[in-house]
Amino acid sequence: MKESTIMKIHYGTALASVGLVAVHILMRLTTGFADSLSYENVLANYQSIPYVIMLELILILLAVHGFNGLRVILLELKQGRVYEKAVSYGCVVAMIVLIGYGSRTIIMTNMGMV
Amino acid sequence: MAQVSSIADEQVSTPLSSSKSILLRISKFNPQLDESSKFLEFTVPYEKWTTVLEAILDVKKHFDHSVAVRYSCRQATCGSCGMMINGKPKLACFTKISELDSDVVTVEPMNNFPVIRDLTVGFEKLFEKHQKIKPYLIRDDADMKSDEREFLQSPQEVEQYIQFANCIKCGLCNSACPTMATDSSFVGPQALAQAYRYVADSRDKGKDTRLNIIDESHGIWRCHFAGSCSQVCPKGVDPAMGIQFLRGYLLGFRS
Ligand code: HEM
Numbered sequence: 001m002k003e004s005t006i007m008k009i010h011y012g013t014a015l016a017s018v019g020l021v022a023v024h025i026l027m028r029l030t031t032g033f034a035d036s037l038s039y040e041n042v043l044a045n046y047q048s049i050p051y052v053i054m055l056e057l058i059l060i061l062l063a064v065h066g067f068n069g070l071r072v073i074l075l076e077l078k079q080g081r082v083y084e085k086a087v088s089y090g091c092v093v094a095m096i097v098l099i100g101y102g103s104r105t106i107i108m109t110n111m112g113m114v
Numbered sequence: 115m116a117q118v119s120s121i122a123d124e125q126v127s128t129p130l131s132s133s134k135s136i137l138l139r140i141s142k143f144n145p146q147l148d149e150s151s152k153f154l155e156f157t158v159p160y161e162k163w164t165t166v167l168e169a170i171l172d173v174k175k176h177f178d179h180s181v182a183v184r185y186s187c188r189q190a191t192c193g194s195c196g197m198m199i200n201g202k203p204k205l206a207c208f209t210k211i212s213e214l215d216s217d218v219v220t221v222e223p224m225n226n227f228p229v230i231r232d233l234t235v236g237f238e239k240l241f242e243k244h245q246k247i248k249p250y251l252i253r254d255d256a257d258m259k260s261d262e263r264e265f266l267q268s269p270q271e272v273e274q275y276i277q278f279a280n281c282i283k284c285g286l287c288n289s290a291c292p293t294m295a296t297d298s299s300f301v302g303p304q305a306l307a308q309a310y311r312y313v314a315d316s317r318d319k320g321k322d323t324r325l326n327i328i329d330e331s332h333g334i335w336r337c338h339f340a341g342s343c344s345q346v347c348p349k350g351v352d353p354a355m356g357i358q359f360l361r362g363y364l365l366g367f368r369s
Pocket residue numbers: 011014015017018021062065066067068069070072073337338339
């Protein structure tokens with residue numbers, strides 16, 4: 001992929017995250033801080049489909065943004081053909097693993113597995 | 115003092131009778147012989163107009179001929195005499211001792227360049243990156259025959275790029291760039307500013323070619339807006355601004 005395409009995604013994910021994280025924080029303010037993290041409330045959040053879609057989006061956006069940012073930092077830290085390949089593929093794999101792991105929680109809740 | 119015949123016979127000196135003096139600390143390092151660099155210290159007289167380069171040449175003439183320093187024009191035109199002066203990249207011929215406001219002047223080779231010896235550094239990489247962005251007009255009819263007219267430009271068209279054409283390839287910007295400090299493959303502010311210089315030239319048709327060259331993993335996107343390049347540029351080129359203009363093309367804000 002062209003570097004300019006990657007960076008457009010980088011800036012785009014950052015901007016989209018600002019909006020979605022704002023909504024996310026506002027939703028948290030609908031209850032007190034302690035209540036927000038109580039077991040039943042967390043489960044209820046995960047079972048509300050629109051909210052869960054938003055959480056999943058934030059997860060994807062920030063995983064893409066964060067791991068691309070990490071790739072940039074690592075590419076600037078050290079150079080070399082093998083190293084740079086490892087960094088690029090490593091970041092994509094880590095991104096997918098993190099999204100998979102986060103999604104797993106949401107999916108398990110909705111399938112009534114917890 | 116006897117003139118050493120191998121030294122260029124030049125009228126360097128500040129008169130030694132000057133009332134003011136500074137401690138000039140010169141970094142000495144020969145990568146082939148030395149483990150690490152050390153500083154030689156000299157007390158050098160100066161006048162209001164004495165430049166750091168003149169002080170170094172004074173040391174070479176009167177105290178230590180072996181100090182390695184590169185210079186030529188002495189008027190901020192050739193781009194040879196870049197070095198760290200009290201920690202900042204500057205042209206030695208364009209920096210007066212009086213303006214440094216310090217009793218101690220420390221000169222070291224430029225950061226982010228390989229040291230050849232003492233104050234001289236290797237420019238191979240800078241030139242290589244400069245060449246990479248094709249620093250010449252690209253167009254099919256660029257080779258003119260003797261009876262043809264040159265390509266005319268309006269004053270407004272010249273305005274678009276002339277500031278960037280002032281670059282003397284001194285390398286101060288690359289030396290100040292924080293990305294260059296760790297990313298040896300980064301194309302760097304000098305080459306990026308020159309990429310913009312040609313892209314902005316109405317006679318040039320190589321925009322897409324150049325944008326493609328700088329749009330890679332160690333290209334323009336590794337600039338993080340520190341702006342130190344523009345702060346140290348002795349010719350007012352403002353590479354950081356050129357970089358943002360180039361980014362504008364790549365992000366679709368300019369065409
Ligand atoms: C939503 C708010 C955020 C905004 C507006 C934002 C914006 C940006 C921008 C514009 C860059 C590019 C900087 C440059 O090229 O110099 C960047 C880089 C980066 N971002 Fe974010 N970001 C945000 C959140 C995050 C989060 C939550 C993470 C961690 C998961 C993150 C991780 C990174 C990393 C590691 C870099 C690379 C460092 C760098 O290039 O300077 N960012 N961010």
